[in-house]
Each structure stands twice: as structure tokens, then as C-alpha cells.
Amino acid sequence: MTLHRATLVVVVIAGCMSVGCISSMVDSYSGEDIAGDVRANGLPAQGRVLKIWETGVRINNNPVVGFLLEIHAEGMEPYEAETKALISILWIPRIQPGEILPMKYDPDDPSRVALDIYEDQR
Numbered sequence: 001m002t003l004h005r006a007t008l009v010v011v012v013i014a015g016c017m018s019v020g021c022i023s024s025m026v027d028s029y030s031g032e033d034i035a036g037d038v039r040a041n042g043l044p045a046q047g048r049v050l051k052i053w054e055t056g057v058r059i060n061n062n063p064v065v066g067f068l069l070e071i072h073a074e075g076m077e078p079y080e081a082e083t084k085a086l087i088s089i090l091w092i093p094r095i096q097p098g099e100i101l102p103m104k105y106d107p108d109d110p111s112r113v114a115l116d117i118y119e120d121q122r
Contacts, residue, residue, distance in 0.1 A: 035085060035114035042104030045073035047081075047113065049099045055084055062089050071113060073105055081105070081113045091117075 047069035057064040066084045087095060095101065106112035 032086065034112060035083065038106050038112050038114035039104050039116055042106050042112075042114065043073065044116070045071050045103045045105050045113070047071050047101050047103040047115070049095065049097050049101065050080065051097060052095065059086055062086055063092070065092075065095070067115070069101075069103070069113065071103060071105060071110070073110070076110070079110065081111050083113050083115065085115045 047067075049067060050070055051068040053066045055064045055066050063086075064084055065087045066082065068080060068082050070078050071081050072078050102116040104114050104116050
């Protein structure tokens with residue numbers, strides 16, 4: 001392998017590792033690291049928005065919003081949980097306190113909740 005080709009391989013590997021790190025960091029800041037797992041493996045519920053707040057994080061100019069929710073799940077007493085989610089700036093007027101949103105929750109840890117609205121945004 002020539003020096004030029006070896007250098008190119010190192011640059012490509014470093015670039016791929018950087019993309020993975022950045023993706024992981026974005027998921028952590030947006031809450032998607034937990035939310036993706038909860039949406040994939042959780043049970044359906046409804047969440048009434050009690051409070052929203054800005055987290056100070058924006059991804060592609062869309063805000064990551066913090067939520068305090070009252071969760072209503074079958075067979076459980078209503079309870080409160082917090083989560084955060086990347087919300088399209090166009091959806092902010094629609095997601096305000098009092099709004100009922102589809103959710104999923106982790107049956108092993110009901111405090112882990114995620115909005116289940118992303119199919120509706122397409």
C-alpha cells in the first residue's frame with residue numbers, strides 16, 4: 001500500500017468515526033438516544049402537556065423542547081414525567097400546554113417516556 005493510499009484510508013476511517021461521534025452527541029442533546037428506544041419498545045399512552053420550555057439546544061434551526069407531561073396509560077394511574085424532543089419550529093404553535101399527544105412509555109421504567117408524533121409531521 002502506498003503512503004498516499006494509507007493516508008487516505010486513515011482519513012476516511014477518522015471521518016467515519018467523527019460522524020458516529022457527532023450523531024451520538026446530537027442524539028444525546030436532543031433526547032433521541034432514550035426516545036428512540038422507548039418508541040421502538042415501549043407501550044402506547046397519551047400525554048397531556050403541562051409545561052414546555054426551551055432547552056437552549058437547536059438542531060438544524062429546530063428547537064429541542066423540554067416537556068412536563070401527565071401520562072395516561074391503560075391500567076395505570078395518571079403520573080407526571082419529563083422528556084425532551086426535537087420539534088419542528090412549524091409545530092411549536094400546535095404543541096402547547098393542555099394539548100394531548102400520543103406517547104410511548106417504558107413499562108420497566110415508566111419515567112422514560114417519548115413523544116410518538118413524528119409520523120404525523122411528514
